[in-house]
Amino acid sequence: MNTSRKIMLGFLFIILGMGIANPAFAAGATVSGKVSFEGAAPSREKIKMAADPVCLGAHKDPVLSEDLVVNNGALQNVVVYMKDGLSGKTFPAPTTPVVIDQAGCQYHPHVFGIQVGQPLEIRNSDATLHNINAQPKLNKRFNIAQPTKGMKTTKTFDKVEIPVPFKCNVHPWMAAHAVVLDHPFFGVTGENGSFTLNGLPAGTYTVEAWHEKLGTQTAQVTVADGETKTVNFSFKAK
Amino acid sequence: MCLSSSIRWVIGLGIVGFLGSPTPAFSDADLAAGKDAYEANCARCHGPTGAGDGPDAKRMFPKPRKLAEGIFKFRTTASGTPPTDEDLFRTLSTGLPGSRMPDFQRLSEETRRNLIAYVKSLSPIFKDQAPEPIDLGKDPGPKEASLAKGKEVYAQLGCASCHGTAGRGNGPSAPTLVDSWGSPIRAANLTQGWNYRAGSGVKEIVARMMAGIDGTPMPSYADALSSKEDAWHLAYYVHSLQETPHWNRTIEAVKAAGSLPADPEDPKWQEAPRTDLRLSSTVYQQGEIQPTSVNAIGVQAVYNEDAVLFRLTWQDPNESREDPPDAVRLFLLQDRRLKFQVGSLRSWPAGPDAPALDVCSWSAKQDSAREAEQMLESNDSEITSGAASSSRSQDSYADGVWTLLIKRPLKSFHPGGVTLSTKKPFLFGAVVFDGGNGERDRRRANSNWVDLVLK
Numbered sequence: 001m002n003t004s005r006k007i008m009l010g011f012l013f014i015i016l017g018m019g020i021a022n023p024a025f026a027a028g029a030t031v032s033g034k035v036s037f038e039g040a041a042p043s044r045e046k047i048k049m050a051a052d053p054v055c056l057g058a059h060k061d062p063v064l065s066e067d068l069v070v071n072n073g074a075l076q077n078v079v080v081y082m083k084d085g086l087s088g089k090t091f092p093a094p095t096t097p098v099v100i101d102q103a104g105c106q107y108h109p110h111v112f113g114i115q116v117g118q119p120l121e122i123r124n125s126d127a128t129l130h131n132i133n134a135q136p137k138l139n140k141r142f143n144i145a146q147p148t149k150g151m152k153t154t155k156t157f158d159k160v161e162i163p164v165p166f167k168c169n170v171h172p173w174m175a176a177h178a179v180v181l182d183h184p185f186f187g188v189t190g191e192n193g194s195f196t197l198n199g200l201p202a203g204t205y206t207v208e209a210w211h212e213k214l215g216t217q218t219a220q221v222t223v224a225d226g227e228t229k230t231v232n233f234s235f236k237a238k
Numbered sequence: 239m240c241l242s243s244s245i246r247w248v249i250g251l252g253i254v255g256f257l258g259s260p261t262p263a264f265s266d267a268d269l270a271a272g273k274d275a276y277e278a279n280c281a282r283c284h285g286p287t288g289a290g291d292g293p294d295a296k297r298m299f300p301k302p303r304k305l306a307e308g309i310f311k312f313r314t315t316a317s318g319t320p321p322t323d324e325d326l327f328r329t330l331s332t333g334l335p336g337s338r339m340p341d342f343q344r345l346s347e348e349t350r351r352n353l354i355a356y357v358k359s360l361s362p363i364f365k366d367q368a369p370e371p372i373d374l375g376k377d378p379g380p381k382e383a384s385l386a387k388g389k390e391v392y393a394q395l396g397c398a399s400c401h402g403t404a405g406r407g408n409g410p411s412a413p414t415l416v417d418s419w420g421s422p423i424r425a426a427n428l429t430q431g432w433n434y435r436a437g438s439g440v441k442e443i444v445a446r447m448m449a450g451i452d453g454t455p456m457p458s459y460a461d462a463l464s465s466k467e468d469a470w471h472l473a474y475y476v477h478s479l480q481e482t483p484h485w486n487r488t489i490e491a492v493k494a495a496g497s498l499p500a501d502p503e504d505p506k507w508q509e510a511p512r513t514d515l516r517l518s519s520t521v522y523q524q525g526e527i528q529p530t531s532v533n534a535i536g537v538q539a540v541y542n543e544d545a546v547l548f549r550l551t552w553q554d555p556n557e558s559r560e561d562p563p564d565a566v567r568l569f570l571l572q573d574r575r576l577k578f579q580v581g582s583l584r585s586w587p588a589g590p591d592a593p594a595l596d597v598c599s600w601s602a603k604q605d606s607a608r609e610a611e612q613m614l615e616s617n618d619s620e621i622t623s624g625a626a627s628s629s630r631s632q633d634s635y636a637d638g639v640w641t642l643l644i645k646r647p648l649k650s651f652h653p654g655g656v657t658l659s660t661k662k663p664f665l666f667g668a669v670v671f672d673g674g675n676g677e678r679d680r681r682r683a684n685s686n687w688v689d690l691v692l693k
Contacts, residue, residue: 051410052399129396131457135418140367141309141318143450145457147395153461169455170399172414 029223032196033231035078035189035209041070042237047173054128055105055171066110067175068213074193075235077111078211079163079179081186082197083218085205091183093117097154100166100176102130102146107166107176111212113186114178117156124151129170136164139180162210177212202227209233272356275349279342280357288360297522298338299529301421308363309418309453312436316370317450317458320363326354329436336433336533372448375466377441380474388475391468395459397476400425405479406638408555411455413674418453424531425455427553431480433533438480443473483534486513488689489666491539491546498540498547501632502641507549510538517670517683520584530683531555531672535566541648541692546658548598550642550668557635558673563603565673568644570596570656571665571687583667583684596656598644602633602673658692666690 044064049055069076097119101108105126114120124130124146132153133143139157146153157164157180168174179186187195197207204222214235223229277286283302285291290304303310312329313321330350333341342350358364392398400415402408405428417423431438436446447469450458463469492510499506515537519530535552550566558564571580581588586595632643648658658664668685671677 051414129399131455133418133455133457141452143317143452143455143457145395145450145459145462147459147462151462169415169457170396170411172411172416 027226028198029200029202029225030196030198030228031200031205031207031221031223031231032194032198032228033080033233035075035080035193035195035211035233035235036073037070037075038073038234038236040237041073042068044069049105049171049173052105052128052171054126058104058126063104063106065173066106068211071191071193074189074191075211075214076189076191076193078189078193078195078209078233078235079111079113079177079186080189080195080197080207080209080233081113081179081181082183082200083206083208085203086183086185086201089183089201091115093156094184095119097121099123101125102132102168102174105130105168105171105174107174109176109188111163111177111179111188113188114157114180115184116158116160116180116182119154119156120178122146122153122155124149130168130174131170133167133169134164135167136161136180139164163212175212179210201225207231209235211235214238268352268355269359271349272352272354272359275345275353276356279345280353283338288357296526297520299527300337300423302338303453304419305357306360308361311451311453312446313369313449313452314371314374314445315449316372316460317452319367319370320358320361322369322371323351323354323358325369326357327351330354332437334435336435372445372460373466374441374444374448375469378467378470383440383474384471385475385478387468388471388473388478391463391472392475395462395472397472400455401428402555402638404637405429405476406553406555408638412555415455417455423454424555428476428479429481429553430483430533431477432483438477440470440473440477443476444469447472483514484512484536485516486688488663488691489513489537489539491541491690491692493693494540494542498542498545498645499549499643502549502634502643506540507538510540510549513537513688515668515685515688517668517685518584519681519683521681528681529675530670530677530681531675532670532683535668535670535685537666537668539690541658543648545645545647546692548644548646550640550644552640552670553638554635554640554670554672554674555638556672556674557602557640559602560673562671562673562676562678563601564640565599565601565603565671565678566642566644567600567669568598568646569665569667569669570598570658570690571667572596572656574663574665574689577665577687580687583669583687586669586684594654596650596652596654598646600633600642600644602635602640658690660692663689663691 046062047065093115098112098114099121101123103125122132127149129147131143131145135141138159138161142155144153160182161180163177163179166176185197185200187197189195200223202223202225206218207221208216208218210216217233219231221229221231281292282294283292284305288305290302292302295302308320310321313325315321327350330342330353333339398409399411400409407425407427409425412425415423415425427433436442448458448460450456490511514534517533517535521528532552532554535550538549540547554564569583634641650657656664665687667687669682671682
């Protein structure tokens, strides 16, 4: 075994060690799968940004709406999370913030999961005014201005809520959605529609998939420690 | 100093009361009294449970607040937190100009305090969250405040996105604004101090800016300002944008020395006093009010031996020349007494028995005097009770303001039309259509009848 391998192995042990210390990263069980969209994918609308030259100037190509994105049958921007099965367990809020950036007059990411008490860092990377109008029903609402490029504001949510909508009134096409949970077992589907929830305690769960336009679907799954199970979801046009 | 002991006692009690409980806790008795007062005074608009669904609610724009939802516009507290008792007391006691919320000065202060206790019981927000008052900083006073700095801050903060460069509520984002319930909402026209909902003073402007106006697109700038001084500079600047309205019940037409003014910028207009007329609308569709957007029109008039020339200015957030176009009609009545026969301009065109009205029409669709006259014909064919007067017009639109000249001969061209003279007052009325707001036919903003006097 050469030195570099020894070092690598050392790192591996350190990572495993961290995993044991933190229940969220225990070897645990894994639930993964894919979210698909049945039927013909609707065409995405072109967003008209002409009202603000800063927005218009930020894009070479037309910007398409993000509220229903399907790639070869895979459904993007679905938040998949454990809905039931974790009661009695508590998970400390990470101190690492979730970052939502306003760039090119779009929210990045468009949908995201966040834990109760976890900081949400809201950034403005545009040289134009954005207002971040968060309209939760259970959590504290806020509507704050970020008029300058580089501005950052940190907010937290103190209650589980699905979803918390965000909008910008200055740029009415801008919308984002947060799913606020009291545990770290959530993921958001990317272009290929897949998600992975790992480090789960063994148990029986209700998994829920949430999409901003198509609503929710749930599935039951039982996993043993170290086991990986597949749960797939399929949404239809409403 | 020689105060009687009882007066000393009263003053002492006042101070103790003030220091001891600036926001007194309310007893059950207060709540019960508040509930009675609510049902008598508030429920017809705000609804019996505070759901904003009282029997009169649909007939209003802006809509009555859904008190039960706990989203309050006029606060001195952080965005998303409830208002203070004093914030609510202020709204209740001074009303909200530009909305149908009256001031409730006719109720005793005690009743108003009881009402606040009851209103707070309608929404859980007052139990779940404490108000977080915002430090508004210190008023530097008008001498220390810098309008130039305020103007800079106005640009930095992007105020113009909604409120427009000159503050006329015509910024690029203004047409798409919606409130938290998805209903269209207008950016405040900052030049109309008389129409600011919760006060047009510098301190109130600072409060709106720092706290935001919850439930509307107006965000809190508390974290966006580099200093509290900037907020005050900005507020003084915004305050300086307010134009003093010239409300009057009489339009005085002045006699031109020589020819009539050649165009809207002719210095002769400086001699003609301006009268501002409030405009309002009461058009309903399925019981729901169809809001109109132009809320005032300024009128000046100059005449000579042949004709009277009206100079009209009004604020309209967008220039609409087509489908439907922006438009104005001026009405004249020969005799003041006819007012009672004709009734309100809101009901025009009235039934077939009503006296014919003498009308001057202008539409933004016309682009030459020749076409204007043709338009006049076609417009007036729609008016069953109207009689047209020949008129020529000049119009211009710049940054939210229409300026229009309408010329009308003193003598009527039509039987039953009005012939103007210096002998007596005539009646004058105006209706304004904002084409960009879909206004046509009965959906329009109407003035009351006022006197027109040729001096």
